Amino acid sequence: MANTRAFAPASIGNVSLGFDILGAALAPIDGELLGDWVEVEDAPQFSLSVDGRFADRLPPGENSNIVTRCYDFFQQALVSNNKPILQVKMHLHKALPIGSGLGSSAASIVAAFYALNEHANKAFDQDTLLLMMGELEGQISGSIHYDNVAPSYLGGMTLMTGKERPVCSTLPVFDDWYWITCYSGLSVSTAAARNILPRQYELGTTLTFGRQVGVFVHALHTGDRALAASVMQDVIAEKHRKTLLPKFDEARAYSLQQNGLAFGISGSGPTVFAVSNQLESAKRIQTWLNEHYIQNQDGFSHICQIDSAGARVLAA
Structure with a gap:
């Protein structure tokens, strides 16, 4: 029996300054x-099995699992393109917590589509597959956005173009930056975190948002680390969403005191991230977050750098 196993990394959606249009994969x-x-x-027939640390948090039954929906969607796409359907069963290893702000649903979606496409001898090209991933992610969050699925699939830091082809552009990153991520152990619904946001913003806020994104992309391309860090501030969602995150302000204050370059909410939260260019500083920030930001036994933290590989096949 032939089998294909694919891994998709966690990701930071928004990266503070790029609401719905920036994302970064984590390693x-x-x-x-x-x-x-x-x-x-x-x-001979489809079935889905599940294991992993957070498998018991998934909705019960294979028909309610996003991986089954990926399978159905992929099979329909094969039929629509006059390609032979797959006769397979699937297994999900759920290592990311649901509602964590680490792109949990995106990682499952990306891994599922990537594995299916590899098993089908690369039936669909990169942009087509990414559009499928965005469609499924949108069914969960309530709107199609690629700030988690794109970096999880392609790796690196990605900027969404707003076009179908190419869906995104990969940005240069700083290899000497450490990204300290900490999941508190709580759960925040992406849909709920979107509903807490205003429906309209003042002109000044939108101008600041656009300026920050432009300056950040320019700084990445020119290698200006100080300029890039100076605009990593969320003017769209943070002041609203941080009300859902206990000890957010204290975590930010400590991280910046320890020479952190930036601090923000990963996606919809409750995971937060800090950026540092010093490993010892990153370790101090991680220790504080472990002791003060984590709320229960589900919480964890990692010191990461940007994952340049994205989704990939693993040895079975």
Whole structure:
């Protein structure tokens, strides 16, 4: 029986300044794989099995699982393009917590589509597959956005173009930046975190948003680390969403005191991230977050750098 196992990394959506249009994939510096993996294996009929640290938090039944929906969507796409359908069963290893702000649903979606496409001898090209991923992610969050699925699939830091082809552009990153991520152990619904936001923003706020994104992209391309860090501030969502995150302000204050370059909410939260260009500073920030920001036994933290690989096949 042929089988294909694919891994998709966790990601930071928004990266503070780029609401819905910026995302970055994460790779812990200790070599741990932070993300979900999905295995596809030849079988006479479809079934889905699940394991992993956070498997018990998924909705019960294979028909309610996003991986099953990915399978159905992929099969329909094969039929629509006159390609042979797959006869497979699937397995999801759920290592990312649901509602964490680490792109949990995106990682499952990306791993599922990537594994299915590899098993089908790369039936669809990169942009087509990314559009499928965005469609499924939108069914969960209530709107189509690529700030988690794009970096999880392609790796690196991605900027969404607003076009179908190409969906996104990969940006240069600073290899000497450490990204300290900390999941508190709480759960925040992406849909709920979107509903808490205003429906309209003042002109000054939108101008600041656009300026920050432009300056940040310019700074990445010119290698200006100080300029890039100076605009990593969220003027769209943070002041509203931080009300859902206990000890957010204290965590920010400590991180900046420890020479952190930036601090923000990863996606919709409750995961937060700090950026540092000093490993010892990153370790101090991680220790404080472990002791003060984590709320229960589900919480965890990692010191990461940007994962340049994105989704990839793992040895079965």
